[in-house]
Amino acid sequence: MTIQKKEFYEGAALHRLIREAADTSIRYDSPLFVFGESIQVYLKYSTRNKSPWAFTFTAVEQLMLYERSRELTTVIGLVCGFDGIAALPFDGYESIARNRPTAIRVACYRRHREFYEISGPDAVMAQKIPPSNWHLLLTKGTSHDPENTDDAYGASAGVVAYAGAE
Numbered sequence: 001m002t003i004q005k006k007e008f009y010e011g012a013a014l015h016r017l018i019r020e021a022a023d024t025s026i027r028y029d030s031p032l033f034v035f036g037e038s039i040q041v042y043l044k045y046s047t048r049n050k051s052p053w054a055f056t057f058t059a060v061e062q063l064m065l066y067e068r069s070r071e072l073t074t075v076i077g078l079v080c081g082f083d084g085i086a087a088l089p090f091d092g093y094e095s096i097a098r099n100r101p102t103a104i105r106v107a108c109y110r111r112h113r114e115f116y117e118i119s120g121p122d123a124v125m126a127q128k129i130p131p132s133n134w135h136l137l138l139t140k141g142t143s144h145d146p147e148n149t150d151d152a153y154g155a156s157a158g159v160v161a162y163a164g165a166e
Contacts, residue, residue, distance in 0.1 A: 009045035009079045013134070016085065017041075020135045032068060035138055040072045045079035046108075053080040053108045062099045065090065075137060078108050078118070085134040086116040096120030 014033065018026065024036045032040040042065060046053035055078055057065075068074060074090035086108050097104050097120030109117045115128030 005047070006045065009047075010043050013041075013043050013045075013077050013079050013085050016135045017138055020139055024138055031064070032074070034072070038073065039075060039138070040068065041075050041077050041137070042068075043077045043079060046081055049081050051080070051083070051108070051110045053078065053083075055106045055108070056103050057097065057106060058103045059099075059101050062097075062104065065093070066099055069094075077134065078106070078116075080108055080110065080116070083110065084116075084131040086110075086118060086129050086131070087133045087137050088118055088129065092118070092125055093120070096123040096125060098122055 032042050034040045044055045069090040076088040078086040106120045115130050117128050118125045
């Protein structure tokens with residue numbers, strides 16, 4: 001059986017996480033990867049070589065993410081070609097891209113040696129996400145965890161609304 005393109009990109013993202021997490025269990029609960037029964041990751045990829053990278057979320061994906069995020073802390077891993085992975089906490093995603101009955105586009109931008117800027121149809125994340133946040137995901141936590149003061153995301157859940165956004 002040949003390796004599918006999706007498996008190639010997911011494998012690279014998972015490799016970076018697993019390398020940093022010494023004693024973490026992992027299981028696949030389609031379509032999310034669950035780590036240590038405390039955090040689940042949904043991976044999207046773009047094959048584009050340079051910024052900006054675009055990610056489409058269908059209406060079915062949007063609903064699934066909303067429902068699954070109620071069960072466990074959820075992070076969306078945006079695999080940006082060969083550049084790296086932007087770790088987008090679900091609350092950050094939800095603030096820039098409200099659920100819709102149609103597909104939506106989330107974009108990720110990054111200049112050389114800078115952080116990822118993520119935007120959706122409703123807003124732009126107020127703070128950029130460091131590329132290093134991805135490999136710290138399992139060791140530092142996410143902004144979704146209010147008890148974690150050593151948060152890898154800081155205040156990244158803040159957003160800047162687009163002019164004219166509802």
